[in-house]
Amino acid sequence: MAEAQDAHTTETEAAVAAPQEAVADAHDAAVEAHTEVSQEGGLPQLNIGTYEEQLVWLFLTFVVLYLIVSRMALPRVTKVLEEREEKIAADLDAAEVQKREAEEVKAAYEAALAEARAKAQAVMVEAKAEMAAEIAKVQADLDAKLGEKTDAAEKRIAAAKAEAMASIEGVATDVTREIVTKLAGEEADDKAVAAAVKAALETAKGA
Amino acid sequence: MAHSPLEQFQIKPIAEFSIGGIDASFTNSSAWMVAVVVAITFFLVGGMRKAALVPGRWQAMVEVFYDFVAGMVKENVGREGKAYFPFIFTLFMFILGCNLAGMLPYSFTVTSHIIVNFGMAIVVFLGVTLIGFIKHGAGFLRLFAPSGVPVWLLPLLVVIEVISYCTRPISLSVRLFANMLAGHIMMKVFAGFIISMSAVGLAGYLGAVVPFTVNVLLTGLEILVACLQAYVFTILTCIYLNDAMHPSH
Numbered sequence: 001m002a003e004a005q006d007a008h009t010t011e012t013e014a015a016v017a018a019p020q021e022a023v024a025d026a027h028d029a030a031v032e033a034h035t036e037v038s039q040e041g042g043l044p045q046l047n048i049g050t051y052e053e054q055l056v057w058l059f060l061t062f063v064v065l066y067l068i069v070s071r072m073a074l075p076r077v078t079k080v081l082e083e084r085e086e087k088i089a090a091d092l093d094a095a096e097v098q099k100r101e102a103e104e105v106k107a108a109y110e111a112a113l114a115e116a117r118a119k120a121q122a123v124m125v126e127a128k129a130e131m132a133a134e135i136a137k138v139q140a141d142l143d144a145k146l147g148e149k150t151d152a153a154e155k156r157i158a159a160a161k162a163e164a165m166a167s168i169e170g171v172a173t174d175v176t177r178e179i180v181t182k183l184a185g186e187e188a189d190d191k192a193v194a195a196a197v198k199a200a201l202e203t204a205k206g207a
Numbered sequence: 208m209a210h211s212p213l214e215q216f217q218i219k220p221i222a223e224f225s226i227g228g229i230d231a232s233f234t235n236s237s238a239w240m241v242a243v244v245v246a247i248t249f250f251l252v253g254g255m256r257k258a259a260l261v262p263g264r265w266q267a268m269v270e271v272f273y274d275f276v277a278g279m280v281k282e283n284v285g286r287e288g289k290a291y292f293p294f295i296f297t298l299f300m301f302i303l304g305c306n307l308a309g310m311l312p313y314s315f316t317v318t319s320h321i322i323v324n325f326g327m328a329i330v331v332f333l334g335v336t337l338i339g340f341i342k343h344g345a346g347f348l349r350l351f352a353p354s355g356v357p358v359w360l361l362p363l364l365v366v367i368e369v370i371s372y373c374t375r376p377i378s379l380s381v382r383l384f385a386n387m388l389a390g391h392i393m394m395k396v397f398a399g400f401i402i403s404m405s406a407v408g409l410a411g412y413l414g415a416v417v418p419f420t421v422n423v424l425l426t427g428l429e430i431l432v433a434c435l436q437a438y439v440f441t442i443l444t445c446i447y448l449n450d451a452m453h454p455s456h
Contacts, residue, residue, distance in 0.1 A: 043213060045319065046321075053233075053236075055322060057237035058326050058327070070293035
Protein backbone atom coordinates (compact mmCIF):
# COMPACT_ATOMS: atom_id res chain seq x y z
CA MET A 1 0.00 0.00 0.00
CA ALA A 2 2.69 2.46 1.02
CA GLU A 3 4.75 1.44 -1.96
CA ALA A 4 1.82 1.81 -4.30
CA GLN A 5 1.04 5.25 -2.97
CA ASP A 6 4.66 6.20 -3.14
CA ALA A 7 4.72 5.05 -6.71
CA HIS A 8 1.59 6.98 -7.44
CA THR A 9 2.81 10.23 -5.90
CA THR A 10 6.22 9.95 -7.46
CA GLU A 11 4.59 9.24 -10.77
CA THR A 12 2.42 12.35 -10.58
CA GLU A 13 5.36 14.35 -9.33
CA ALA A 14 7.37 13.04 -12.20
CA ALA A 15 4.59 13.94 -14.60
CA VAL A 16 4.46 17.48 -13.23
CA ALA A 17 8.21 17.87 -13.23
CA ALA A 18 8.71 15.97 -16.45
CA PRO A 19 10.66 18.50 -18.37
CA GLN A 20 12.87 19.41 -15.41
CA GLU A 21 15.79 17.03 -14.97
CA ALA A 22 17.10 13.71 -16.14
CA VAL A 23 17.88 12.65 -12.55
CA ALA A 24 14.21 12.74 -11.74
CA ASP A 25 13.56 10.59 -14.79
CA ALA A 26 16.07 8.03 -13.68
CA HIS A 27 14.55 7.96 -10.21
CA ASP A 28 11.08 7.63 -11.70
CA ALA A 29 12.17 4.76 -13.88
CA ALA A 30 13.69 2.96 -10.91
CA VAL A 31 10.51 3.33 -8.85
CA GLU A 32 8.38 2.24 -11.75
CA ALA A 33 10.48 -0.84 -12.26
CA HIS A 34 10.08 -1.72 -8.60
CA THR A 35 6.31 -1.21 -8.57
CA GLU A 36 5.97 -3.04 -11.86
CA VAL A 37 7.57 -6.09 -10.30
CA SER A 38 5.46 -5.93 -7.15
CA GLN A 39 2.20 -5.57 -9.03
CA GLU A 40 2.79 -8.09 -11.73
CA GLY A 41 -0.22 -10.37 -12.23
CA GLY A 42 -2.38 -8.48 -9.73
CA LEU A 43 -2.04 -10.93 -6.84
CA PRO A 44 0.97 -10.14 -4.65
CA GLN A 45 1.24 -13.90 -4.10
CA LEU A 46 2.19 -14.40 -7.74
CA ASN A 47 5.05 -11.93 -7.62
CA ILE A 48 7.98 -14.24 -8.12
CA GLY A 49 10.37 -11.56 -6.94
CA THR A 50 9.31 -12.07 -3.34
CA TYR A 51 9.62 -15.86 -3.35
CA GLU A 52 13.28 -16.03 -2.52
CA GLU A 53 13.12 -13.97 0.64
CA GLN A 54 9.96 -15.72 1.83
CA LEU A 55 11.51 -19.14 1.38
CA VAL A 56 14.70 -18.02 3.12
CA TRP A 57 12.80 -16.74 6.12
CA LEU A 58 10.42 -19.69 6.15
CA PHE A 59 13.44 -21.98 6.25
CA LEU A 60 15.14 -19.98 9.00
CA THR A 61 12.09 -19.57 11.24
CA PHE A 62 10.88 -23.13 10.70
CA VAL A 63 14.27 -24.63 11.53
CA VAL A 64 14.54 -22.47 14.65
CA LEU A 65 11.02 -23.46 15.74
CA TYR A 66 11.78 -27.11 14.99
CA LEU A 67 14.90 -26.98 17.14
CA ILE A 68 13.07 -25.27 19.99
CA VAL A 69 10.15 -27.69 19.77
CA SER A 70 12.22 -30.85 19.45
CA ARG A 71 14.99 -29.93 21.90
CA MET A 72 13.17 -27.92 24.55
CA ALA A 73 9.41 -28.00 24.48
CA LEU A 74 8.44 -31.55 23.54
CA PRO A 75 10.94 -33.41 25.75
CA ARG A 76 9.54 -31.57 28.77
CA VAL A 77 5.97 -32.47 27.89
CA THR A 78 6.97 -36.06 27.18
CA LYS A 79 8.80 -36.24 30.50
CA VAL A 80 5.84 -34.87 32.43
CA LEU A 81 3.41 -37.19 30.68
CA GLU A 82 5.65 -40.18 31.30
CA GLU A 83 6.10 -39.25 34.93
CA ARG A 84 2.35 -38.90 35.30
CA GLU A 85 1.76 -42.22 33.63
CA GLU A 86 4.33 -43.88 35.86
CA LYS A 87 2.86 -42.26 38.96
CA ILE A 88 -0.63 -43.39 38.03
CA ALA A 89 0.61 -46.89 37.25
CA ALA A 90 2.55 -47.01 40.53
CA ASP A 91 -0.46 -45.75 42.46
CA LEU A 92 -2.67 -48.33 40.80
CA ASP A 93 -0.12 -51.04 41.63
CA ALA A 94 0.04 -49.88 45.23
CA ALA A 95 -3.73 -49.86 45.40
CA GLU A 96 -3.77 -53.37 43.97
CA VAL A 97 -1.23 -54.55 46.53
CA GLN A 98 -3.16 -52.94 49.36
CA LYS A 99 -6.39 -54.43 48.10
CA ARG A 100 -4.78 -57.86 48.05
CA GLU A 101 -3.43 -57.30 51.56
CA ALA A 102 -6.83 -56.21 52.75
CA GLU A 103 -8.32 -59.32 51.20
CA GLU A 104 -5.72 -61.47 52.93
CA VAL A 105 -6.47 -59.81 56.25
CA LYS A 106 -10.15 -60.32 55.65
CA ALA A 107 -9.59 -64.00 54.84
CA ALA A 108 -7.47 -64.41 57.97
CA TYR A 109 -10.11 -62.68 60.04
CA GLU A 110 -12.80 -64.89 58.61
CA ALA A 111 -10.70 -67.99 59.24
CA ALA A 112 -10.09 -66.90 62.82
CA LEU A 113 -13.76 -66.22 63.26
CA ALA A 114 -14.68 -69.62 61.88
CA GLU A 115 -12.09 -71.27 64.09
CA ALA A 116 -13.35 -69.44 67.14
CA ARG A 117 -16.85 -70.42 66.27
CA ALA A 118 -15.85 -74.04 65.85
CA LYS A 119 -13.94 -73.94 69.12
CA ALA A 120 -16.91 -72.46 70.90
CA GLN A 121 -19.07 -75.13 69.39
CA ALA A 122 -16.66 -77.84 70.52
CA VAL A 123 -16.45 -76.37 74.01
CA MET A 124 -20.18 -76.26 74.16
CA VAL A 125 -20.51 -79.85 73.00
CA GLU A 126 -17.84 -80.95 75.47
CA ALA A 127 -19.46 -79.07 78.31
CA LYS A 128 -22.77 -80.56 77.41
CA ALA A 129 -21.29 -84.05 77.33
CA GLU A 130 -19.48 -83.46 80.60
CA MET A 131 -22.58 -82.19 82.19
CA ALA A 132 -24.60 -85.07 80.87
CA ALA A 133 -21.96 -87.49 82.14
CA GLU A 134 -21.99 -85.88 85.57
CA ILE A 135 -25.74 -85.89 85.67
CA ALA A 136 -25.71 -89.53 84.68
CA LYS A 137 -23.08 -90.30 87.31
CA VAL A 138 -24.96 -88.46 90.01
CA GLN A 139 -28.13 -90.16 88.92
CA ALA A 140 -26.41 -93.52 88.98
CA ASP A 141 -24.93 -92.83 92.40
CA LEU A 142 -28.26 -91.75 93.66
CA ASP A 143 -29.91 -94.75 92.12
CA ALA A 144 -27.29 -97.03 93.64
CA LYS A 145 -27.61 -95.41 97.02
CA LEU A 146 -31.36 -95.56 96.89
CA GLY A 147 -31.19 -99.17 95.77
CA GLU A 148 -28.87 -100.01 98.62
CA LYS A 149 -31.12 -98.27 101.06
CA THR A 150 -34.16 -100.00 99.61
CA ASP A 151 -32.39 -103.32 99.82
CA ALA A 152 -31.35 -102.67 103.37
CA ALA A 153 -34.84 -101.58 104.27
CA GLU A 154 -36.28 -104.61 102.57
CA LYS A 155 -33.83 -106.83 104.38
CA ARG A 156 -34.70 -105.18 107.63
CA ILE A 157 -38.37 -105.56 106.88
CA ALA A 158 -37.84 -109.19 105.97
CA ALA A 159 -35.83 -109.75 109.13
CA ALA A 160 -38.47 -108.02 111.20
CA LYS A 161 -41.11 -110.02 109.46
CA ALA A 162 -39.25 -113.26 110.06
CA GLU A 163 -38.69 -112.28 113.64
CA ALA A 164 -42.32 -111.35 113.97
CA MET A 165 -43.29 -114.58 112.33
CA ALA A 166 -41.04 -116.52 114.67
CA SER A 167 -42.36 -114.77 117.73
CA ILE A 168 -45.93 -115.23 116.44
CA GLU A 169 -45.29 -118.97 116.25
CA GLY A 170 -44.09 -119.05 119.89
CA VAL A 171 -46.92 -116.80 121.06
CA ALA A 172 -49.45 -118.80 119.04
CA THR A 173 -48.11 -122.06 120.46
CA ASP A 174 -48.29 -120.70 124.01
CA VAL A 175 -51.76 -119.27 123.43
CA THR A 176 -52.93 -122.51 121.81
CA ARG A 177 -51.56 -124.61 124.65
CA GLU A 178 -53.21 -122.37 127.22
CA ILE A 179 -56.50 -122.48 125.30
CA VAL A 180 -56.27 -126.28 124.93
CA THR A 181 -55.34 -126.65 128.62
CA LYS A 182 -58.21 -124.43 129.73
CA LEU A 183 -60.76 -126.00 127.34
CA ALA A 184 -59.68 -129.63 127.75
CA GLY A 185 -58.65 -129.31 131.34
CA GLU A 186 -55.64 -131.30 130.88
CA GLU A 187 -52.09 -130.71 130.02
CA ALA A 188 -51.69 -130.42 126.24
CA ASP A 189 -48.97 -132.10 124.50
CA ASP A 190 -46.37 -129.49 123.62
CA LYS A 191 -45.15 -131.17 120.54
CA ALA A 192 -48.56 -131.69 119.00
CA VAL A 193 -49.54 -128.09 119.71
CA ALA A 194 -46.39 -126.82 118.12
CA ALA A 195 -46.93 -128.97 115.05
CA ALA A 196 -50.54 -127.89 114.73
CA VAL A 197 -49.68 -124.20 115.03
CA LYS A 198 -46.91 -124.58 112.55
CA ALA A 199 -49.24 -126.25 110.07
CA ALA A 200 -51.89 -123.60 110.60
CA LEU A 201 -49.35 -120.83 110.09
CA GLU A 202 -48.05 -122.55 107.00
CA THR A 203 -51.53 -122.64 105.50
CA ALA A 204 -52.09 -118.98 106.51
CA LYS A 205 -48.84 -118.04 104.95
CA GLY A 206 -49.72 -120.02 101.87
CA ALA A 207 -53.06 -118.24 101.60
CA MET B 208 -5.69 0.61 -5.35
CA ALA B 209 -6.04 2.46 -2.05
CA HIS B 210 -8.64 0.09 -0.60
CA SER B 211 -7.95 -2.97 -2.67
CA PRO B 212 -8.65 -6.14 -0.74
CA LEU B 213 -5.41 -7.51 -2.16
CA GLU B 214 -3.34 -4.82 -0.54
CA GLN B 215 -3.13 -6.81 2.69
CA PHE B 216 -1.06 -9.44 0.90
CA GLN B 217 1.69 -7.03 -0.19
CA ILE B 218 5.17 -8.00 0.81
CA LYS B 219 6.86 -4.89 2.18
CA PRO B 220 10.58 -4.95 2.77
CA ILE B 221 11.71 -3.71 6.15
CA ALA B 222 15.43 -4.23 5.64
CA GLU B 223 16.76 -5.30 2.28
CA PHE B 224 19.89 -7.41 2.18
CA SER B 225 21.13 -10.58 0.63
CA ILE B 226 23.36 -13.38 1.83
CA GLY B 227 25.66 -14.96 -0.74
CA GLY B 228 23.63 -13.70 -3.64
CA ILE B 229 20.35 -14.95 -2.13
CA ASP B 230 17.76 -12.30 -1.40
CA ALA B 231 17.16 -12.55 2.34
CA SER B 232 15.37 -9.24 2.85
CA PHE B 233 13.55 -8.92 6.11
CA THR B 234 9.96 -8.16 5.17
CA ASN B 235 6.62 -7.88 6.93
CA SER B 236 6.20 -11.59 6.09
CA SER B 237 9.49 -12.47 7.77
CA ALA B 238 8.55 -10.30 10.73
CA TRP B 239 5.34 -12.24 11.22
CA MET B 240 7.13 -15.57 10.84
CA VAL B 241 9.54 -14.52 13.56
CA ALA B 242 6.66 -13.24 15.71
CA VAL B 243 4.80 -16.53 15.34
CA VAL B 244 7.89 -18.53 16.27
CA VAL B 245 8.46 -16.30 19.30
CA ALA B 246 4.79 -16.63 20.34
CA ILE B 247 4.79 -20.42 19.97
CA THR B 248 8.07 -20.68 21.88
CA PHE B 249 6.68 -18.49 24.63
CA PHE B 250 3.48 -20.55 24.76
CA LEU B 251 5.25 -23.92 24.87
CA VAL B 252 8.21 -23.07 27.09
CA GLY B 253 6.16 -20.82 29.36
CA GLY B 254 3.51 -23.47 29.78
CA MET B 255 6.07 -26.12 30.70
CA ARG B 256 8.22 -23.95 32.98
CA LYS B 257 6.94 -25.75 36.06
CA ALA B 258 6.39 -29.12 34.39
CA ALA B 259 4.09 -30.08 37.24
CA LEU B 260 2.70 -33.55 37.74
CA VAL B 261 -0.73 -31.99 38.12
CA PRO B 262 -0.84 -29.38 35.35
CA GLY B 263 -2.05 -25.82 35.76
CA ARG B 264 -4.17 -24.12 33.12
CA TRP B 265 -1.33 -23.05 30.89
CA GLN B 266 0.44 -26.38 31.08
CA ALA B 267 -2.85 -28.16 30.41
CA MET B 268 -3.24 -26.13 27.21
CA VAL B 269 0.24 -27.12 26.05
CA GLU B 270 -0.57 -30.73 26.87
CA VAL B 271 -3.81 -30.50 24.89
CA PHE B 272 -1.83 -29.49 21.79
CA TYR B 273 0.70 -32.22 22.45
CA ASP B 274 -1.96 -34.89 22.91
CA PHE B 275 -3.87 -33.67 19.88
CA VAL B 276 -0.92 -33.92 17.49
CA ALA B 277 0.45 -37.05 19.15
CA GLY B 278 -2.96 -38.70 18.75
CA MET B 279 -3.07 -37.66 15.13
CA VAL B 280 0.37 -39.16 14.45
CA LYS B 281 -0.40 -42.34 16.38
CA GLU B 282 -3.73 -42.92 14.67
CA ASN B 283 -2.56 -42.21 11.13
CA VAL B 284 1.04 -43.38 11.15
CA GLY B 285 1.27 -45.71 14.13
CA ARG B 286 4.09 -46.19 16.59
CA GLU B 287 6.81 -45.84 13.93
CA GLY B 288 5.62 -42.29 13.38
CA LYS B 289 6.99 -41.21 16.73
CA ALA B 290 10.32 -40.17 15.21
CA TYR B 291 8.54 -37.64 13.00
CA PHE B 292 6.33 -36.29 15.77
CA PRO B 293 8.48 -33.20 16.48
CA PHE B 294 8.41 -32.22 12.82
CA ILE B 295 4.66 -32.71 12.52
CA PHE B 296 4.09 -30.86 15.77
CA THR B 297 6.23 -27.96 14.52
CA LEU B 298 4.37 -27.96 11.23
CA PHE B 299 0.98 -27.86 12.95
CA MET B 300 1.96 -25.16 15.42
CA PHE B 301 3.62 -23.03 12.73
CA ILE B 302 0.68 -23.15 10.32
CA LEU B 303 -1.86 -22.68 13.11
CA GLY B 304 0.17 -19.80 14.50
CA CYS B 305 0.47 -18.10 11.11
CA ASN B 306 -3.21 -18.64 10.30
CA LEU B 307 -4.36 -17.27 13.64
CA ALA B 308 -1.87 -14.39 13.58
CA GLY B 309 -3.46 -13.44 10.28
CA MET B 310 -6.72 -12.88 12.14
CA LEU B 311 -5.22 -10.01 14.12
CA PRO B 312 -6.12 -6.58 12.76
CA TYR B 313 -3.37 -4.95 10.65
CA SER B 314 -1.48 -8.22 10.61
CA PHE B 315 -0.04 -10.14 7.70
CA THR B 316 -1.02 -13.72 6.91
CA VAL B 317 2.15 -15.65 6.14
CA THR B 318 0.23 -18.70 4.94
CA SER B 319 -1.78 -16.66 2.45
CA HIS B 320 1.29 -16.79 0.24
CA ILE B 321 1.39 -19.83 -1.98
CA ILE B 322 5.18 -19.97 -1.97
CA VAL B 323 5.35 -20.39 1.80
CA ASN B 324 2.79 -23.20 1.73
CA PHE B 325 4.48 -24.75 -1.26
CA GLY B 326 7.80 -24.59 0.54
CA MET B 327 6.37 -26.62 3.43
CA ALA B 328 4.43 -28.95 1.14
CA ILE B 329 7.45 -29.74 -1.04
CA VAL B 330 9.54 -30.51 2.04
CA VAL B 331 6.81 -32.86 3.24
CA PHE B 332 6.50 -34.42 -0.22
CA LEU B 333 10.23 -34.94 -0.75
CA GLY B 334 10.76 -36.05 2.82
CA VAL B 335 7.94 -38.59 2.67
CA THR B 336 9.15 -39.93 -0.69
CA LEU B 337 12.69 -40.22 0.65
CA ILE B 338 11.50 -42.01 3.80
CA GLY B 339 9.48 -44.38 1.63
CA PHE B 340 12.46 -45.34 -0.51
CA ILE B 341 14.83 -45.58 2.46
CA LYS B 342 12.45 -47.82 4.41
CA HIS B 343 11.24 -50.03 1.59
CA GLY B 344 13.62 -49.47 -1.34
CA ALA B 345 11.94 -50.34 -4.60
CA GLY B 346 9.14 -51.89 -2.56
CA PHE B 347 7.88 -48.38 -2.01
CA LEU B 348 6.67 -48.44 -5.63
CA ARG B 349 4.00 -50.91 -4.54
CA LEU B 350 2.17 -47.79 -3.39
CA PHE B 351 1.34 -47.12 -7.03
CA ALA B 352 0.05 -50.62 -7.72
CA PRO B 353 -2.68 -51.45 -5.23
CA SER B 354 -3.06 -55.17 -4.59
CA GLY B 355 -6.18 -56.96 -5.78
CA VAL B 356 -6.48 -55.01 -9.00
CA PRO B 357 -6.94 -56.84 -12.33
CA VAL B 358 -3.70 -56.92 -14.33
CA TRP B 359 -5.20 -55.29 -17.42
CA LEU B 360 -6.20 -52.31 -15.30
CA LEU B 361 -2.75 -51.88 -13.80
CA PRO B 362 -1.09 -49.71 -16.51
CA LEU B 363 -3.89 -47.18 -16.33
CA LEU B 364 -4.08 -47.29 -12.56
CA VAL B 365 -0.36 -46.87 -12.04
CA VAL B 366 -0.37 -43.77 -14.22
CA ILE B 367 -3.28 -42.32 -12.27
CA GLU B 368 -1.66 -43.15 -8.94
CA VAL B 369 1.65 -41.59 -9.94
CA ILE B 370 -0.06 -38.42 -11.13
CA SER B 371 -2.12 -38.15 -7.97
CA TYR B 372 1.00 -38.74 -5.88
CA CYS B 373 2.96 -36.03 -7.70
CA THR B 374 0.18 -33.47 -7.37
CA ARG B 375 0.17 -33.86 -3.60
CA PRO B 376 2.46 -30.91 -2.84
CA ILE B 377 0.40 -28.69 -5.13
CA SER B 378 -2.97 -29.68 -3.69
CA LEU B 379 -1.58 -29.46 -0.18
CA SER B 380 -0.25 -25.92 -0.63
CA VAL B 381 -3.05 -24.60 -2.84
CA ARG B 382 -5.71 -25.75 -0.38
CA LEU B 383 -4.24 -23.73 2.46
CA PHE B 384 -3.40 -20.79 0.21
CA ALA B 385 -6.88 -20.60 -1.33
CA ASN B 386 -8.60 -20.82 2.02
CA MET B 387 -6.50 -18.07 3.53
CA LEU B 388 -6.71 -15.89 0.44
CA ALA B 389 -10.47 -16.18 -0.02
CA GLY B 390 -11.26 -15.67 3.64
CA HIS B 391 -9.12 -12.59 4.02
CA ILE B 392 -10.35 -11.05 0.77
CA MET B 393 -13.95 -11.59 1.86
CA MET B 394 -13.36 -9.97 5.20
CA LYS B 395 -11.63 -7.02 3.58
CA VAL B 396 -14.43 -6.64 1.01
CA PHE B 397 -17.11 -6.53 3.67
CA ALA B 398 -15.04 -4.19 5.80
CA GLY B 399 -14.76 -1.97 2.72
CA PHE B 400 -18.56 -2.03 2.39
CA ILE B 401 -18.90 -0.75 5.95
CA ILE B 402 -16.60 2.20 5.24
CA SER B 403 -18.11 3.15 1.87
CA MET B 404 -21.72 2.75 3.07
CA SER B 405 -21.24 4.77 6.23
CA ALA B 406 -19.75 7.56 4.12
CA VAL B 407 -23.02 8.00 2.18
CA GLY B 408 -25.17 9.39 4.98
CA LEU B 409 -27.52 8.33 7.74
CA ALA B 410 -29.26 5.64 5.67
CA GLY B 411 -25.93 4.25 4.63
CA TYR B 412 -24.70 4.49 8.19
CA LEU B 413 -27.63 2.34 9.37
CA GLY B 414 -27.33 0.05 6.37
CA ALA B 415 -23.69 -0.60 7.21
CA VAL B 416 -24.94 -2.74 10.07
CA VAL B 417 -25.49 -5.53 7.55
CA PRO B 418 -21.91 -5.90 6.30
CA PHE B 419 -20.72 -5.30 9.83
CA THR B 420 -22.77 -8.25 11.09
CA VAL B 421 -21.54 -10.35 8.18
CA ASN B 422 -17.98 -9.45 9.04
CA VAL B 423 -18.42 -10.44 12.66
CA LEU B 424 -19.74 -13.82 11.54
CA LEU B 425 -16.96 -14.10 8.95
CA THR B 426 -14.38 -13.49 11.65
CA GLY B 427 -15.73 -16.48 13.56
CA LEU B 428 -15.74 -18.57 10.42
CA GLU B 429 -12.21 -17.53 9.53
CA ILE B 430 -10.91 -18.49 12.94
CA LEU B 431 -12.52 -21.88 12.41
CA VAL B 432 -10.97 -22.13 8.93
CA ALA B 433 -7.59 -21.10 10.33
CA CYS B 434 -7.67 -24.00 12.81
CA LEU B 435 -9.23 -26.42 10.37
CA GLN B 436 -6.73 -25.80 7.59
CA ALA B 437 -3.81 -26.20 9.98
CA TYR B 438 -5.37 -29.51 10.99
CA VAL B 439 -5.97 -30.56 7.38
CA PHE B 440 -2.40 -29.77 6.34
CA THR B 441 -1.06 -31.73 9.29
CA ILE B 442 -3.31 -34.74 8.97
CA LEU B 443 -2.59 -35.03 5.25
CA THR B 444 1.10 -34.95 6.09
CA CYS B 445 0.44 -37.81 8.53
CA ILE B 446 -1.46 -39.76 5.89
CA TYR B 447 1.33 -39.27 3.34
CA LEU B 448 3.84 -40.35 5.95
CA ASN B 449 1.76 -43.45 6.61
CA ASP B 450 1.87 -44.26 2.90
CA ALA B 451 5.65 -44.07 3.08
CA MET B 452 5.75 -46.33 6.15
CA HIS B 453 3.23 -48.87 4.90
CA PRO B 454 3.18 -48.66 1.09
CA SER B 455 1.04 -51.76 0.50
CA HIS B 456 -2.58 -50.69 0.66
